[in-house]
Amino acid sequence: MAQRVTLKQVAVQAGVSYQTVSKVLNKQAQVSKETKERILEAVQTLGYHPNSIARNMRLQQSCLIGYSWAPAPPDQVNPILDQLLQSMAQAAETAGYHLLCFPHHFDQETVTAYRDLIDTNRVDGFVISSVEYDDPRVTFLQERGFPFVAFGRSNPELSFPFVDIDGAAGMQMVVEHLVRLGHRHIAALAWPKDSRVGQNRMDGYLSGLAANGISVSPGLILRCEGNFQGGLEATSRLLELPVIQRPTAIMAFNDVMAIGAIRAAQERGLQVGVDLAITGFDDTPMVQYLTPTLTSVRQPIWEVGQQVISILLSILNETSLPGAQVLVRPELIVRESSRGQSIQNDKTKLVNYP
Amino acid sequence: MITIRDLAEQLGVSVATVSRALNDQLGVSPELRQRVLDLAAEMNYRPNVAARNLSTDRTHTVIFMVHRRRFPAAADPFYSYIMHGMEASLSLEGYSIMLLTVTDEQLAQGPQSLPALQEKRADAVVLAGPEFLPGFILSVARLGLTTLLVDNALRETPFPAVLADNEGGSRTLTDHLIKVHGHTHIAFLQGPKGWISCEERSAGYQFAVNAAGLESHIVESEDTTPETGQDAFLRAIKDRPETTAIVASNDAMAIGAMRAARQLGIKMPQEMAIVGFDNIFWSAYADPSLTTVSIPTIEVGRLAARLLLERLYGTVTASSRTIVATQLVIRNSCGCMEAA
Structure with a gap:
C-alpha cells in the first residue's frame, strides 16, 4: 500500500476523529486550543505535507465498496451471486458502507472500470467475484496496492485475501453419499477445463473416488456447458453406454445440468432416485419444487458475504488479519433424486420435502 | 494523483479558472481554456469526484x-x-x-x-x-x-x-386459456393486496373472465412464493372442485401449484392447466414447461x-x-x- 501519510493517521495521533482534523485544517470548525495544538503537532510529527493536506481533505472516505458482476446468460442461472449481493449489501450497510455497483466486462475492458473508480476516488475498496485463472483484476489491484477481497480463488501462486467455498469438499461429500448407497459406477458431468471453480469440483470428485478405492473411468467424465442442454446431452450419451460401463449415479457440477440429466433419464423411462441417482450443486432455491426433488450441495453464501465484507473492512481500518484466506465448507442436502426411494403419489402425503 | 491545484500552479492561474475550463463553464478565454485542457491531458488529470461534487453539486x-x-x-x-x-x-x-x-x-x-x-x-x-x-x-x-x-x-x-404491462399480460394469458383451450372454470392465485403488480394482474384476469361471461374465482395469499402457491392451489380446488385452470400471480406460485397438483396425482395439463407470470429461468424446466408472461x-x-x-x-x-x-x-x- 502507498506510504502517504493519511488524515486518519493524523487523527489517531491527535486522538480525535478524522472529520475533526479535516475541518480544523480546512478552517471549517472551532475546537479547543488544546485540540488544535494536538492536531498541528500530529501534523508536524508525522510529516504531513501541505499538498497532502489539500489532497487528503478531498480524499474523504467515500464509504463505498466497488462491486461488479454480470447476470448469468439466459440459459443459465446464478443464484449464488444474487445471494452474495444481498448478504454483502446488508453487511456493508450495518457498518455504514454501501456497495457501488458498476457494469462487469469479461474482456479487456475489465480493468478499466476499476482503474477509473480508483483514479476518481469513488470507492474505498473492491470486492471481486467470478475469479478465474490469470484474473487481470487481481494483478492490477495488487500492483496498485488498492484494498480488495475476492469471493473465489485464482492461480495458486497469487496471494490475496479471499473467501471461497470448498467446492472439492462438497463434491467429496456427494461421492461419499453415493458410495454409501452402494454406487461404484459414478459419472461426473463436468465443466470445461479452463474453469477454476470446475477444477476445484473435479478435484473433489477424484479424491472421493480415490478415498473409496474406485478407479477413475475417463469414459464416465464428460465435459459440457453448465446448462440444461449440456446436462441432457451428456446424460443421453452416458445412458447409451453398454450396461457394464453404464453409470448408476451421475454427479453434475451444478443444478441446471442435473435437471437436464433428469430429463434425459426420464425420457428413457428411468425413475430417477430409484433406477439412477442424480445429484447437482448449488441447491438453487427452485429445485426443491421440481420433480423429483434434487439432491444438491448448499453453499453457505450468506456467511461468505458477511466474511468478505468483514475482511475488507478490517483491511480498510488497518486492523487486517494477515493474509486472510477463508475456505467455507458447503452442506450436502439429500433429496429424492438420489435417495433410492420411489416417488410418492400418495394423496394424503402432501409433505414438503426439505 | 494530479489535482486541479497542481494544474493551476503549473499554469499560474487560479483553481477556479482551471475548474471552469475543465467543466466547460463560462469565464475562461478560449486560449487559456485550451492550455488547461492540453495540460490536463498531458498530465493525465482525472477529476476527483469528491472535489467535483463540492463545486458542481453533482454526485454522479x-x-x-x-x-x-x-x-x-x-x-x-x-x-x-x-x-x-x-x-x-x-x-x-x-x-x-x-x-x-x-x-x-x-x-x-x-x-x-x-x-x-x-x-x-x-x-x-x-x-x-x-x-x-x-x-x-x-x-x-x-x-x-x-x-x-x-x-x-x-x-x-x-x-x-x-x-x-401487468394487466395486459394477464388478460392475454387468461384469454389464451379461455379461447384456445376452452376453460370455463379458472381460478386466480393472487398475491398481497396493495402490491400494484398483483392487483393489475388480477384485474387483467378479471377483465378476460368477465368479457367471456365467466365467473371469476380469486384466492388471496400473503406472499408470492412456491409455498403460498401450493397452499393457494389447494384452497382453490377445495372451494371450487370444478376448477380446471389456474392463473398464478407469478411463476414461483405456479411452480408451487404444480407441485401440489402433482402430489395429488392430477395430470397436467390434461386435468389442470397452470400458468404463471415473469418467465423466470425455471419456468422452462418445470414439467410440464410453464406457459407464462415475460417482462423485458x-x-x-x-x-x-x-x-x-x-x-x-x-x-x-x-x-x-x-x-x-x-x-x-x-x-x-x-x-x-x-x-x-
Missing part, C-alpha cells in the same frame, strides 16, 4: 433501493436484472449505482433512518418494488432527490414510474435509466407512468403441444 450516483426481501433465496433475480439494465446506460454518462437494501423498520421510520438519503450522496433514487408505500415515496421526493419508481406506482398522484427486465432497467437522466438534465419534467410491453410465452402447461 444513483441510489437503487430495494426491500431486503427482494433478493431472497427463493425468488428470481428480477431486480438484479433491472439494476443491470440501468448500470449499462448510466455508466455511459459516468453514473454509478449505489445499492441500498431496506427493512420494514426503516421504511416505517421514513427517510430519516437512511443516512445515504439524508447526506445527499446521490443525485437520484430509484425505489424498486411494491413495498414502498405512498407516504415513504413522497417523503423521499420531498428531500429534493429526483425519484423514480420501478415495478410500483402511485394511484392518485402523478409520479414518474416504470411498470410492466433489462429493457425496464434501460428505460428507467433514461428517464432518470432526462429528469436530472432537466430535459423532461412531466411526471408520468411508463408501461413496458410484456410478451406471452407459450409452453406446455396451458395445453399447447409445441416444444418449449
Whole structure:
C-alpha cells in the first residue's frame, strides 16, 4: 500500500476523529486550543505535507465498496451471486458502507472500470467475484496496492485475501453419499477445463473416488456447458453406454445440468432416485419444487458475504488479519433424486420435502 | 494523483479558472481554456469526484433501493436484472449505482433512518418494488432527490414510474386459456393486496373472465412464493372442485401449484392447466414447461435509466407512468403441444 501519510493517521495521533482534523485544517470548525495544538503537532510529527493536506481533505472516505458482476446468460442461472449481493449489501450497510455497483466486462475492458473508480476516488475498496485463472483484476489491484477481497480463488501462486467455498469438499461429500448407497459406477458431468471453480469440483470428485478405492473411468467424465442442454446431452450419451460401463449415479457440477440429466433419464423411462441417482450443486432455491426433488450441495453464501465484507473492512481500518484466506465448507442436502426411494403419489402425503 | 491545484500552479492561474475550463463553464478565454485542457491531458488529470461534487453539486450516483426481501433465496433475480439494465446506460454518462437494501423498520421510520438519503450522496433514487408505500415515496421526493419508481406506482398522484404491462399480460394469458383451450372454470392465485403488480394482474384476469361471461374465482395469499402457491392451489380446488385452470400471480406460485397438483396425482395439463407470470429461468424446466408472461427486465432497467437522466438534465419534467410491453410465452402447461 502507498506510504502517504493519511488524515486518519493524523487523527489517531491527535486522538480525535478524522472529520475533526479535516475541518480544523480546512478552517471549517472551532475546537479547543488544546485540540488544535494536538492536531498541528500530529501534523508536524508525522510529516504531513501541505499538498497532502489539500489532497487528503478531498480524499474523504467515500464509504463505498466497488462491486461488479454480470447476470448469468439466459440459459443459465446464478443464484449464488444474487445471494452474495444481498448478504454483502446488508453487511456493508450495518457498518455504514454501501456497495457501488458498476457494469462487469469479461474482456479487456475489465480493468478499466476499476482503474477509473480508483483514479476518481469513488470507492474505498473492491470486492471481486467470478475469479478465474490469470484474473487481470487481481494483478492490477495488487500492483496498485488498492484494498480488495475476492469471493473465489485464482492461480495458486497469487496471494490475496479471499473467501471461497470448498467446492472439492462438497463434491467429496456427494461421492461419499453415493458410495454409501452402494454406487461404484459414478459419472461426473463436468465443466470445461479452463474453469477454476470446475477444477476445484473435479478435484473433489477424484479424491472421493480415490478415498473409496474406485478407479477413475475417463469414459464416465464428460465435459459440457453448465446448462440444461449440456446436462441432457451428456446424460443421453452416458445412458447409451453398454450396461457394464453404464453409470448408476451421475454427479453434475451444478443444478441446471442435473435437471437436464433428469430429463434425459426420464425420457428413457428411468425413475430417477430409484433406477439412477442424480445429484447437482448449488441447491438453487427452485429445485426443491421440481420433480423429483434434487439432491444438491448448499453453499453457505450468506456467511461468505458477511466474511468478505468483514475482511475488507478490517483491511480498510488497518486492523487486517494477515493474509486472510477463508475456505467455507458447503452442506450436502439429500433429496429424492438420489435417495433410492420411489416417488410418492400418495394423496394424503402432501409433505414438503426439505 | 494530479489535482486541479497542481494544474493551476503549473499554469499560474487560479483553481477556479482551471475548474471552469475543465467543466466547460463560462469565464475562461478560449486560449487559456485550451492550455488547461492540453495540460490536463498531458498530465493525465482525472477529476476527483469528491472535489467535483463540492463545486458542481453533482454526485454522479444513483441510489437503487430495494426491500431486503427482494433478493431472497427463493425468488428470481428480477431486480438484479433491472439494476443491470440501468448500470449499462448510466455508466455511459459516468453514473454509478449505489445499492441500498431496506427493512420494514426503516421504511416505517421514513427517510430519516437512511443516512445515504439524508447526506445527499446521490443525485437520484430509484425505489424498486411494491413495498414502498405512498407516504415513504413522497417523503423521499420531498428531500429534493429526483425519484423514480420501478415495478410500483402511485394511484392518485402523478409520479414518474416504470411498470410492466401487468394487466395486459394477464388478460392475454387468461384469454389464451379461455379461447384456445376452452376453460370455463379458472381460478386466480393472487398475491398481497396493495402490491400494484398483483392487483393489475388480477384485474387483467378479471377483465378476460368477465368479457367471456365467466365467473371469476380469486384466492388471496400473503406472499408470492412456491409455498403460498401450493397452499393457494389447494384452497382453490377445495372451494371450487370444478376448477380446471389456474392463473398464478407469478411463476414461483405456479411452480408451487404444480407441485401440489402433482402430489395429488392430477395430470397436467390434461386435468389442470397452470400458468404463471415473469418467465423466470425455471419456468422452462418445470414439467410440464410453464406457459407464462415475460417482462423485458433489462429493457425496464434501460428505460428507467433514461428517464432518470432526462429528469436530472432537466430535459423532461412531466411526471408520468411508463408501461413496458410484456410478451406471452407459450409452453406446455396451458395445453399447447409445441416444444418449449
